[in-house]
Amino acid sequence: MKQLHPRLRIALRLLLTPVFVLTTVWGSFALLYRLEWPLPASSALIVLWCLLGVGSLLLLWRRPVLWAVAAYLLVLALLQGWWQTLQPSNQRTWGDDVARMTQGWTKGNLLWLINVRNFDWRSDDDYDIAWEDRQYDLRQLQSVDLLTSYWGMPAIAHILVSFGFQDGRQLVFTVETRKEEGERYSELGGFFKEYELSIIATDERDAVRVRTNVRDEDMYLYRIDMTVPAMRELLLSYVAQANALAERPRFYNTLTANCTTIVFEMVQSILGGLPVDHRLLLTGYLPEYVLDIGGLQKGVTLEELRRRGRITDRARLAGDVPDFSTQIRLGVPGWQAAIPAGDRSANTDGSP
Known part of the structure; x- marks a missing residue:
């Protein structure tokens, strides 16, 4: 496969870096507010998610761009799959x-x-x-x-x-x-x-x-x-x-x-x-x-x-x-x- 031009690779990395950071932050808050697990387990998963985000950023800058994008889209798809299972309800114990x-x-x-x-x-x-x-x-x-x-x-x-x-x-x-x-x-x-x-x-x-x-x-x-x-x-x-x-x-x-x-x-x-x-x-x-x-x-x-x-x-x-x-x-x-x-x-x- 033909390699991307070096300037294009840098431009893509600069463009994708804030996307990776923002979606990682969003995912952290989503887990914090909506994950109904015991505190130690939910905290561990949030830490793991943040580490995955950091790892994806390192991969983005040290390996081919498509590798990083593919890896990050995979973990983001898993998070989105869970997110879509959260549905509103009128059947809760309300104030x-x-x-x-x-x-x-x-x-x-x-x-x-x-x-x-x-x-x-x-x-x-x-x-x-x-x-x-x-x-x-x-x-x-x-x-x-x-x-x-x-x-x-x-x-x-x-x-x-x-x-x-x-x-x-x-x-x-x-x-x-x-x-x-x-x-x-x-x-x-x-x-x-x-x-x-x-x-x-x-x-x-x-x-x-x-x-x-x-x-x-x-x-x-x-x-x-x-x-x-x-x-x-x-x-x-x-x-x-x-x-x-x-x-x-x-x-x-x-x-x-x-x-x-x-x-x-x-x-x-x-x-x-x-x-x-x-x-x-x-x-x-x-x-x-x-x-x-x-x-x-x-x-x-x-x-x-x-x-x-x-x-x-x-x-x-x-x-x-x-x-x-x-x-x-x-x-x-x-x-x-x-x-x-x-x-x-x-x-x-x-x-x-």
């Missing part, structure tokens, strides 16, 4: 907050939902469990709000969507990692089939207070500028997605199947033409993206929307008041216009 899956159906203008979460949270480990069946009149749907919840870096936030009805009720949908009992969330684990995906409908008091009062997160609420037909389509799209997950489980993915990308896909299917943007991945900056595409209140700066839309303190102060959803919205731009005139508060400056 209480994701133990059930919301499902729904419509009959005329009525929306019926089962397994709407309405926990009373005192701490992450102390709460009253409540799952409810609820009915909503789609003709009373009048608003959609975007909620962002921050717990650390400003670039990362959890995204929730709240649907408002003329009777004052708010229904929140949240895309969650469906963690097993005792399992903790890991951004890295979310890349490696660590969690299933779940869409849960919750009472707004539950969804907000667990984050502001229990987990000490910082929450913001933005009124979305959307037509009522589009609101209805988005709500029913959430229900359809939740039903689909109940029938066909799916893995959560930190990058491609998370609380923002799922919502973006639904809105894209309804409105179309939405640009793909880095802020769909850096979820903390999602309000800026929504403002840029005309989805927030007109004539109000992002800084003003953030200042008046910060509901953290209002949620903590509201406690168990019957009009919790009204209290946290006092001063939020766009909120006053969405409720009957007789119910409007005189408070519009954003103070609690």
